[in-house]
Amino acid sequence: MKKNKLIAMTCLVLGILNAILSFTFAGGLIDMAYGRDIKSDRSNEPIQPIPFHYDDNRAKTELGKKLFFEPRLSKSGWITCNSCHNLSTGGADNLPTSIGHKWMLGPINSPTVLNSKFNLAQFWDGRAKDLKEQAKGPIANPMEMASNHDLAVEVLQSIPEYVQWFKKVYGEEKITIDNVADAIAAFEETLVTPNSRFDLWLRGYDRISEVEEEGYILFKGKGCIGCHNGFGVGGNAFRKFGIAKPYDKDTQTLGRYNVTKEEKDKYVFKVPLLRNIELTAPYFHDASTWNLSEAVNVMAEYQLGTKLTEDETNKIVAFLKTLTGDQPEIIFPVLPPSNASTPKPNRN
Numbered sequence: 001m002k003k004n005k006l007i008a009m010t011c012l013v014l015g016i017l018n019a020i021l022s023f024t025f026a027g028g029l030i031d032m033a034y035g036r037d038i039k040s041d042r043s044n045e046p047i048q049p050i051p052f053h054y055d056d057n058r059a060k061t062e063l064g065k066k067l068f069f070e071p072r073l074s075k076s077g078w079i080t081c082n083s084c085h086n087l088s089t090g091g092a093d094n095l096p097t098s099i100g101h102k103w104m105l106g107p108i109n110s111p112t113v114l115n116s117k118f119n120l121a122q123f124w125d126g127r128a129k130d131l132k133e134q135a136k137g138p139i140a141n142p143m144e145m146a147s148n149h150d151l152a153v154e155v156l157q158s159i160p161e162y163v164q165w166f167k168k169v170y171g172e173e174k175i176t177i178d179n180v181a182d183a184i185a186a187f188e189e190t191l192v193t194p195n196s197r198f199d200l201w202l203r204g205y206d207r208i209s210e211v212e213e214e215g216y217i218l219f220k221g222k223g224c225i226g227c228h229n230g231f232g233v234g235g236n237a238f239r240k241f242g243i244a245k246p247y248d249k250d251t252q253t254l255g256r257y258n259v260t261k262e263e264k265d266k267y268v269f270k271v272p273l274l275r276n277i278e279l280t281a282p283y284f285h286d287a288s289t290w291n292l293s294e295a296v297n298v299m300a301e302y303q304l305g306t307k308l309t310e311d312e313t314n315k316i317v318a319f320l321k322t323l324t325g326d327q328p329e330i331i332f333p334v335l336p337p338s339n340a341s342t343p344k345p346n347r348n
Contacts, residue, residue, distance in 0.1 A: 040204035046220070046229040049199035050115065050192050050275070050325060057186065060169045064187025066333045067180060073152045074145035076101055077345025081138070081184065085113035087330050090279030091191065096287035101146030102347070108253060109287040114328070115275045117189045118232030124269045124285045126238060127259045131185035136177060149177040155343050156180065161336035193276055193325030201322070208322050215319030218312055223304050233274035233323060240268045241285070244305030250286040278321045293317050 067073065068081045084098040084106075085091050091114035093099075097106040108124055116122065122134035138144040139152050156162040157175050167173045169183065198216070200207040208216075219225060228234040238256055241247045247267065256268035269285055282288070283295040293313050300308045308316070 040202065042202045042204065045202055046225050047198070047202065047233055048231050049202050050194040050196070050231055052192075052194050057169070059165075060183055060186045061190055062187075062333075063165045063169055064183035064185070065330070066165075066335060067184050068187050069333050070335060072155045072338065072342070072345070073139055073147060073180075074101070075147040075151075075345070076347045078347075079145050081113075081135075084110045084138070084144070087113075087191070087328065090114065090276050090327075091116075092280045094281060096282055098144070100144040101142065104143045106143055108285050109282065111272060112276065112280050113188055114191050114193050115232050115235075115273055117192065118230065118273065119235040119270065120237065121270060125256050125259050126270050131188050132178075132181045135181040135184040135188070139177075151343060152180065153177055155338075158339065158342040159336050191328050193327060196275070196323050196325035198319070198322040199325065209318070211315055212318045212322050215315035215317070216322075218316050219319055222300065222306060222308070222312075222316075224299065224316070227271045227303070228274050234271040235273045237271050238265075238268050239271050239303075240266075241302065242267055243303050245302055247302050249288050253285060255285070274320060274323055276324050276327075278324055292320065296320075 071078050071080050074080070079100065084093050086093050091112035093110055096109060098110045100106060111124065116131060120126070122128035122131060123137075128134035128137060136149065140148050153175050156166075162175065163173050166175045166179060166183075170179050197207040197212075201213075219228075227237060227239050230236045241255070254266050256265035256270075257263070259265070272284075277283075278292060281292065282290045283292070284298075289295050289298065296313050296316050297308055300306050
């Protein structure tokens, strides 16, 4: 009997050790140790690894997740935040412009919601200072969800489960659009993609190839790093599209000028995030190309005033593909039913 117990204990210990080793080599301990004085020769690179996210308020983020997938926030009862920022397809809809109420087409390409917490502002023109402010916009936009804030709140207020959830998170039964947006933003804050192969390389683990590393050296040497740096590899600055020469493919979209009305801000846009860039075609605010190699060459020509060789382009693209991280695995929420007092959908 004692011998059998000893064998069982030995097997258990070996199993635990094996799990720990597997977790370590899979990068698990790297995540847990992020920010705990990890030393690497690459720690001073202009791109930083994405920190692993820990929920500060699980009840709020769970409420925000429900609202992110809640079609009744739209006038038609059909469109959700996930419609344009599909978490199954890189946090974007992979369309030139999104499809809104009554099949209306939006005026600009929809950016990814993944890692959007690293943006200095939201929307291409930066008109929303943060995710909370951004979350209010589509609900009342006639070309998107086409509802209004009062109606959206009325819908939620009519559903007892939502009243209870908002009370649990915000301490009151009265639902406000500010709290709706705050909860959605809290959920979106969790939508980060850590552990890309490049992040592991930055932390001292050899997870990229020689060609991919050469692509990163070119990315820095050619000047791409001047705009695309930090946690999001972009998103932390506004830049004119057409620095080296005027961008002639779209002269109608004025970008930041629509916010500031200053002449210097014409054709100025928020620098897009390059995290998971291989997943989010088509590219640029005007969705003018579906090809990542072409996008790299356009940037070189219009922003840097240079022409890349085919080999240089291929290496930079190889590097960009190392920026694809772990996609958030979201369990689709089960939403509470409407009732007799819930405002009905309107497709008109």
